[in-house]
Amino acid sequence: MEQLPESVDRDILERRIVRALKAIREARDCTLHQALDIFVERYEELRRDRPDDFTLPREEYGRGFYS
Secondary structure (H helix, E strand, O other): OOOOOHHHHHHHHOOOHHHHHHHHHHHHOOOHHHHHHHHHHHHHHHHHHOHHHOOOOHHHHOOOOOO
């Protein structure tokens, strides 16, 4: 994946979804829909590579977030 700001990974791991989406949009100059696609791709990479860094299980991660 093309380089994203380090803050995006921290935001994803800390469940700061809106902040991560905003940083992705600014870094990639893309639409919200495109940012969501990038977010999901990076989320899956982090789940695969750094599973112990997540504080919530996959089933609870996005609970309460609606786009």
